[in-house]
Structure formats: structure tokens, C-alpha cells
Amino acid sequence: MPDIFINDPKSAHTPGPQQLVNQEQYPQVSLDMKLPNEKKHELYGHTHNPLAAYCYVPDHLNFETQDKKEKVVLLLRRHPITNLPWIIFVILMLFAPLLLIVFPVTAFLPARFQLISIMAWYVFVFTYAFENFLVWFFNVNIITDERIVDIDFHNFVYKEVTDAELDNIEDVTYTMGGPIRTMFNYGNVFVQTAGEAQNIEMLGIPKPDRVAKILQELRQEEEIERIEGRIR
């Protein structure tokens, strides 16, 4: 009677899971992440401008909850054009004291009070501009090779950080409508996640079509990792 428990010697040569996926099937994002640092500088969307609203594979970026092996793929902020309303308002506020020449509503106050009031006005304008800049600068969406992180500073005293694993992404939708958004190429990206995880909204970000494409490629990369058994 044949021994059915003898291992088939041919099974020792069966290709392991690491060889199931062809290198050519790797998404472009995956290949870009493996480039040496000198080559990364030449990638489309890569910039060294710290005020950039779109930066592909940023050089020096760390965030609070980042894992040691986690790599940042994309840094996003609202498009700079979205700051125009408060910038215009600040400029108007800078010229507002000139109205006192035409409408001297503070003429009844002694000169020292008027001087302090005008100084206080300009310090307040500086505070207003600084707060708006900080809110724009630190409200970022970070896409890494593992998850999406949404960091929101609503004001000086309230911070909200949301993250969603790429594996949990169910649907990615992007919208770009209106003449101004079309002209300046910015829009919204909505990421729907599975289960009770919070959905992520990226509002007013540049190149929403490229962001959606990169998210799609990262999800493909996750699938490849799962096939190859490289799940972290």
C-alpha cells in the first residue's frame, strides 16, 4: 500500500508567494517610493517648498503618530487660492484706520487713547492674519504607504486627528466644479471607509484627480503586499 504521507519532492521547488507578482505589475507609486533620494527630487509633484499645497514624496516630514517604517507618499493642504478671502480682508483692515480721517468717530478721545487704539488695531490684524495662516499651514492631509491621516486644527485650542488604513478604503470620489476650481485645478476628494471608521474629506486640495489615482495605486500596492505575504 503506497505511503500517502510522503511529501512530494516537486513541492520543494514550488515558487513562494514572493514570486507570484511580476515587478511590472507594481503600481507607479510603489516604484517611486523605492527610488534613491536623488531620483525622488525629479519626480512630478515633488517640491522643497514648505508652503506647498501638494508635495509628492516629501523629503522631511514627520507627524505625531507616524510609525518608524511608515513612508509619506503625499502631503496635501488646501490650495493657496482658498486663502484669498482672508488675505483681502486683512488688506482692507490695514487701511481701515484711514477711514478715521473721513469719519472721526474717536475724535472725542485724548490723543494717547487714539494712539493706543490704533496700535491695538494693527496688533489685532496681525493676530488675525497669523491665526488664518497657521490654520491653513497645519491643516494637512497626509497619505502614507499604510494609511491616510487628516490633521485639523480648527483654531488655537482644538485639534482633531483622523486616520484610516488603506485596507479599509471602500470608495474614493473626487469632485472639481466651477470656473475657479477648474482654472486653478483644485477640488475635493472624499474617502469612504469600511465599518465604523470615519470617512475622510480632503477639501480644496490641488490635483484631486492625481490624489485619487495615487490612492488607487496604493490600494493596489496593499493588495500586492497581501499576495506576497508582506503585510506589516
Place this chain on the structure above:
Amino acid sequence: MNDLGLAGLSVFGVLKFGFVLVFALYVVFAIVVVRQVNLMGETLKIGLDKILRVVSLLHFALVATLFLLALVVL
């Protein structure tokens, strides 16, 4: 105008007290801004951290100067 009184208090004395109180609260707010900029920089290290900290300290210095001027000049 400087002799205006209200129950023995100068009107401009009351106004000065109001200014000083508002600026004192503004100084506290400026301290919170310095603290929050530091925390923001810890949450997200992205470059410009040091410049923003300097600007927040400059903002605090401006507000503190305003407060002192209100105390002395008014």
C-alpha cells in the same frame, strides 16, 4: 474733558482700566498662541517650525508691549 467724573471716578480712568483689562487678556491669549504653535510643530514637523515659533514669540512681544504702553501711557 479730563475732569469728567462718575461717582468720583474719572471717565478716562475707567476707560484706561478697560483697556488694561482687555490687553491683559490679550497677553494671556498670546501665551496660548505660543504654546499652541509649539504643539502644532510637535504634531507636524514639516519645516518652518522655528520660523513660526519666532513669529509667535514676536506676536507675544507686541501684545506685551501694547499692555505695558496701556499701563504707562494711558
